[in-house]
Amino acid sequence: AQTVTQSQPEMSVQEAETVTLSCTYDTSESDYYLFWYKQPPSRQMILVIRQEAYKQQNATENRFSVNFQKAAKSFSLKISDSQLGDAAMYFCAYSPYEGFQGGSEKLVFGKGTKLTVNP
Amino acid sequence: GAVVSQHPSRVICKSGTSVKIECRSLDFQATTMFWYRQFPKQSLMLMATSNEGSKATYEQGVEKDKFLINHASLTLSTLTVTSAHPEDSSFYICSALPGTGREAFFGQGTRLTVV
Numbered sequence: 001a002q003t004v005t006q007s008q009p010e011m012s013v014q015e016a017e018t019v020t021l022s023c024t025y026d027t028s029e030s031d032y033y034l035f036w037y038k039q040p041p042s043r044q045m046i047l048v049i050r051q052e053a054y055k056q057q058n059a060t061e062n063r064f065s066v067n068f069q070k071a072a073k074s075f076s077l078k079i080s081d082s083q084l085g086d087a088a089m090y091f092c093a094y095s096p097y098e099g100f101q102g103g104s105e106k107l108v109f110g111k112g113t114k115l116t117v118n119p
Numbered sequence: 120g121a122v123v124s125q126h127p128s129r130v131i132c133k134s135g136t137s138v139k140i141e142c143r144s145l146d147f148q149a150t151t152m153f154w155y156r157q158f159p160k161q162s163l164m165l166m167a168t169s170n171e172g173s174k175a176t177y178e179q180g181v182e183k184d185k186f187l188i189n190h191a192s193l194t195l196s197t198l199t200v201t202s203a204h205p206e207d208s209s210f211y212i213c214s215a216l217p218g219t220g221r222e223a224f225f226g227q228g229t230r231l232t233v234v
Contacts, residue, residue: 043210045163045225091162106153107214107223109162 002027004094006110013082014118020067021077021113023092031097034068034075035107040088048090051075053097079115087117121147123215125226132203132233140198140229142213148193149215153223154186157210169196193218203233 003026013019025034036048051059051068058066063080079086092110122145132138142152151170155163169175169190177183185207187199196215200207210230214223 043212043228045212045214047222050222106165106168107155107163108165111162 002029002032002094002096002108004092004108004110006090006092006113008113009111010114010116012116012118013079015082015084017082018078018080019082019115021079021090021092021115023075023077023110025073025075025092025094027073027094027096029096033095033097034066035093035095036064036066036075036077037091037093037109038086038088039091039112045091049077082117084117084119087115089114121145121215121217121224123149123213123224123226125213125229127229128227129230130232132231134204134233135202137199137201138203138231140200140211140213140231142196142198142215142226144194144215144217144224147215147217149196150193150218151216151223152190152196153214153216154188154196154198155212155214157212157228159210163212166198200231203231205233207231208233 005024032053034051038046038048049059049061049064058068065078067076089112091112093107095107124143126141154166157163165178166181167175167177167188169188171190171193175188190196212228213226216223
């Protein structure tokens with residue numbers, strides 16, 4: 001079974017600084033998807049970024065970027081120019097490749113990292 | 120992005136009663152919907168996958184008779200917690216996958232408290 005591990009229960013960062021959240025995963029599959037989700041106090045899950053395992057290029061979305069190391073099964077999230085609104089729980093998630101449909105099928109989540117942004 | 124509405128957002132019920140939670144995709148058709156459970160300060164655990172018009176597929180350890188899932192239309196899935204007990208108290212979240220999409224969209228969740 002696939003597992004996702006987030007080794008940092010809590011992280012903090014100063015506003016405008018950069019922070020990196022760690023994630024490792026275990027799978028025997030070669031094709032899959034990886035995600036970072038944000039869960040603010042409202043509890044609404046928000047997709048931050050998605051990475052297809054077959055793509056070597058790291059995904060980026062504005063201030064958010066990932067460092068995807070397939071051989072090491074590592075998928076870290078870097079948040080640049082941190083803002084107060086970035087404070088939330090961040091979950092790393094894995095999804096198997098489902099052919100045409102692609103990702104976001106059955107998501108396996110890590111335990112999350114609580115990010116605090118200090119003004 | 121697409122909108123998924125979950126209702127109610129909070130519910131308190133007495134032990135032994137049943138409670139129904141609805142998950143609706145408001146602006147797209149969802150061929151597949153997922154139900155997750157999240158314990159306090161913990162991760163989301165997939166409970167079951169439902170496909171429109173067919174029986175739900177439950178994850179190992181999830182009681183089918185306690186957590187009844189119905190996906191009667193392409194925009195609505197329901198989760199019914201039957202004979203609820205205090206240990207069923209949790210945060211339940213649904214997500215919906217568009218028929219032609221690669222991203223599932225989450226509802227806002229339902230806080231269930233069984234007293």
